[in-house]
Amino acid sequence: MASGEPELGSVLAVNGSGLVVGLSRPPAGVRPLSLGELVAIPTRSAVAIAVVHALRHGRRADDHAVADVQLVGEVVATGGEARFRRGISAFPALDTPVLRAGPDLAAVVYAPPTATSVRVGRLSSVPDVPAHLLVDPLLGKHFAVLGSTGSGKSWTVANILQAILRVCPHAHVLLLDPHGEYAPAFGERAEALDLADLELPYWLMNFEETAAILAPGRDGRAYAEQAILKEALLTARQAWAAGNGGAPGPITVDTPIPYRLSDLVKLIDEAMGALNKPEGAAPYRQLLARIESIRNDRRYAFLFQSLYLRDNMDGVLGRLLRFPVADRPVTVIDLSGVPSEIVDVVVSLLCRMLFEFGLWSERGRAVPLLLVCEEAHRYVPASSADGFEPSRRAIDRIAKEGRKYGVSLGLVTQRPAELSPSALSQCGTVIALRMSNERDQAFVRNTLPEGSDWILSSLPALATGEAIVLGEGVTLPMRVRFDPLPEGAQPASHTPAFSEAWRADAVGIEMVRDTIRRWREQRR
Numbered sequence: 001m002a003s004g005e006p007e008l009g010s011v012l013a014v015n016g017s018g019l020v021v022g023l024s025r026p027p028a029g030v031r032p033l034s035l036g037e038l039v040a041i042p043t044r045s046a047v048a049i050a051v052v053h054a055l056r057h058g059r060r061a062d063d064h065a066v067a068d069v070q071l072v073g074e075v076v077a078t079g080g081e082a083r084f085r086r087g088i089s090a091f092p093a094l095d096t097p098v099l100r101a102g103p104d105l106a107a108v109v110y111a112p113p114t115a116t117s118v119r120v121g122r123l124s125s126v127p128d129v130p131a132h133l134l135v136d137p138l139l140g141k142h143f144a145v146l147g148s149t150g151s152g153k154s155w156t157v158a159n160i161l162q163a164i165l166r167v168c169p170h171a172h173v174l175l176l177d178p179h180g181e182y183a184p185a186f187g188e189r190a191e192a193l194d195l196a197d198l199e200l201p202y203w204l205m206n207f208e209e210t211a212a213i214l215a216p217g218r219d220g221r222a223y224a225e226q227a228i229l230k231e232a233l234l235t236a237r238q239a240w241a242a243g244n245g246g247a248p249g250p251i252t253v254d255t256p257i258p259y260r261l262s263d264l265v266k267l268i269d270e271a272m273g274a275l276n277k278p279e280g281a282a283p284y285r286q287l288l289a290r291i292e293s294i295r296n297d298r299r300y301a302f303l304f305q306s307l308y309l310r311d312n313m314d315g316v317l318g319r320l321l322r323f324p325v326a327d328r329p330v331t332v333i334d335l336s337g338v339p340s341e342i343v344d345v346v347v348s349l350l351c352r353m354l355f356e357f358g359l360w361s362e363r364g365r366a367v368p369l370l371l372v373c374e375e376a377h378r379y380v381p382a383s384s385a386d387g388f389e390p391s392r393r394a395i396d397r398i399a400k401e402g403r404k405y406g407v408s409l410g411l412v413t414q415r416p417a418e419l420s421p422s423a424l425s426q427c428g429t430v431i432a433l434r435m436s437n438e439r440d441q442a443f444v445r446n447t448l449p450e451g452s453d454w455i456l457s458s459l460p461a462l463a464t465g466e467a468i469v470l471g472e473g474v475t476l477p478m479r480v481r482f483d484p485l486p487e488g489a490q491p492a493s494h495t496p497a498f499s500e501a502w503r504a505d506a507v508g509i510e511m512v513r514d515t516i517r518r519w520r521e522q523r524r
Contacts, residue, residue: 005100006030008039011092012066019050021067021098035458036479037125038101038109039069043090046074049101049109051476069098072476075108084109084475103128110478118163121482124466131469131480135164138429138473139370140403144411146444147433152465152482154491156431157372157412158185159482161330162489165189171329172322174354175372176347180336181492182374185485189327191319194334198302199316200349202261205303206254207233208390209345209352213300214290216341224283225290232267239263240309258311261304265291299339317357320350321369347379348390355398358405371398372410377418380411392420399426416443429473434462455479 006027013020021039026032033039033052041048050069057065073086082105101109106129111117117132145160147153162185165171175182183192202210207230215225236259238251251257265288272284294300317323320331338346354371361367373379379391398409399422411427413419417439424443432444432455445456455468455477462468463481470477 005040005102007097007099008033009064009067009098011041011094011096011098014091014094017071017088019069019071019092021069023065023067025064033067033100034125036455038106038476039067040075040099040101040105041092041096043074043088043092043096045090046076047105048074048088048090048092049084049105049476073109075105082108086475101126110475116167118160118167119483120159120163121480124479124481127481131478133160133163133429133469133473134475135168139164139368139408141428141472142399142403142409142411142426143429143431143471143473144376144413144416144424144427145431145433146413146416146435146440147467148435148437148440149414150464151414151433151435151462152467153412153414153433154181154185154374155465155485156433156467156482157374157410158182158489158491159485160431161372162186162485165329169327169329170325171370172325172367173330173370173372174320174350175330175332176335176350176374176379177332178335178343178375178378180334183332183334183492185489185491186330186332187488190330190332191322191328192332192334193320195299195302195337198333199319200303200346201258201312201316202303203237203258203309204256204313204316204353205345205349206256206352209348212345212348212390213294213303213342215287221283221286225287228268228271228283228287232264232271233259235267236260236263244311256313258309260309261291261295300342317353321354321357323367344379344388344391347373347388348394351391351394351398355394355402355405355407358402358407361405366406368406368408370408370410371395372412374412376411376413376423377415380420380423382418382420396420396423399423416440419443427471429469429471431467431469432459433467434464435459 007024008026009021009023011019012022019041023033033055035052035055037052039050039052041050048071050071052067052069054068055065071088073084074088075082075084103126106123106126110123110129111132116135118135119130119132121131123129123131145153145156161173177183180194183190210233211226211229215222215229230253234251234253237253237255237257240259240263241251241257268284268288272281275281295304322329322331333350335343335346351371354369358366358369373395376395379388380395381388381392395409398407402409409427411419411424416424417437430444435441435444441456441459444459455470458468458479465484466479466481468477469480
């Protein structure tokens with residue numbers, strides 16, 4: 001055996017892809033076999049590779065220990081070079097010796113040299129072997145990072161993206177950051193946008209998003225306001241297009257063509273004046289009052305900040321999606337200061353623009369895009385009754401259709417049970433950190449391949465920054481300890497140290513005054 005490892009035992013039973021291995025007592029200085037490790041079993045044409053998924057003692061007191069292992073593939077010599085491939089061409093015979101897959105053999109299995117892969121850490125079971133993710137399958141078929149609070153999700157996401165950027169410096173990544181913690185992790189390599197820097201012209205919103213701000217609700221009054229808004233919105237878009245050289249195609253209420261807010265107000269006012277019955281004017285007045293209130297609210301300045309109307313859609317998309325990259329392949333959108341009542345609309349607008357940019361790009365010239373949604377359960381809830389319907393619909397569409405147009409999705413959440421099942425089911429790679437909630441574990445169980453039950457049982461015992469990775473982005477399910485991030489490349493997600501902060505009365509009233517000033521200025 002090329003691995004040079006000592007013999008662990010021999011095959012006692014073969015049952016399809018499962019084997020029962022009788023374990024010998026390990027010699028002095030040899031580490032006992034552990035859950036999730038790889039073992040190697042010679043066959044007549046290759047070396048079969050199996051994963052240990054259960055360990056137990058024999059039925060009698062004098063019996064040796066027994067391991068249940070699952071065959072996952074084999075290592076074959078091709079052109080003088082060892083290669084791993086899924087599937088088994090020849091099953092091991094009874095009494096065949098079983099060996100631990102040493103670092104050299106594990107490296108062949110977990111880090112195929114023929115694929116573009118990035119290192120993110122080391123295998124927990126074999127610390128000498130680096131853990132790699134396969135870039136194209138990881139991004140091409142979406143991925144999810146799941147784990148309880150404090151398990152290291154932010155560090156894991158930053159680690160993965162930084163590893164990808166080292167080999168793909170001209171990437172196009174849009175990261176939705178609800179807590180304002182990711183900008184420090186990328187430094188000068190990120191275009192960090194918060195409310196003060198974000199510019200999303202109101203006319204980029206489609207009708208559903210515009211109605212969510214100007215005519216919210218689901219009652220009869222809201223439906224009346226939405227009908228008035230829809231007619232006025234279409235006419236306002238058509239008026240601007242007619243005065244600016246016309247439109248290249250038919251204009252709908254959702255076409256991203258500029259329109260003047262003053263024209264919208266004028267059209268609603270004229271429609272109200274044409275009513276035969278004054279008592280029917282209530283929805284018109286409500287709509288006009290809402291528009292005026294929104295225009296004067298500083299919190300909405302990033303949507304309604306332009307003093308004059310201009311068609312700057314190319315500049316907005318170029319900045320958000322990084323065209324050109326200009327050494328900043330990541331755009332971090334800090335959503336922490338966005339008013340809670342319109343976070344849904346902002347997320348919906350960003351996600352929809354990302355998808356439609358990929359959809360309408362010329363085939364052959366389209367550049368792949370990656371959308372990463374931190375706290376994804378807030379924007380893609382499991383039930384439409386939980387709200388966030390526009391963003392839920394936009395992200396679900398990327399999950400289902402995005403890969404056809406080069407738009408990839410990364411979902412990050414601490415509550416997978418509260419996340420849309422249709423969106424999560426589209427994620428080809430799952431990176432599961434420590435997770436103790438039974439509902440969340442049950443949700444992850446549905447994504448596991450057959451024979452991987454050992455993974456679920458290990459989730460509550462994972463250390464911070466340690467994860468189980470399975471799916472398209474890895475050759476085999478593996479337990480990974482992610483590399484630590486260097487100083488200056490860490491997300492700002494640390495929890496304040498109460499025991500240190502409360503030992504001295506070091507903060508005075510000036511800190512309170514400064515906080516109030518920042519609060520009033522809406523500046524973090």
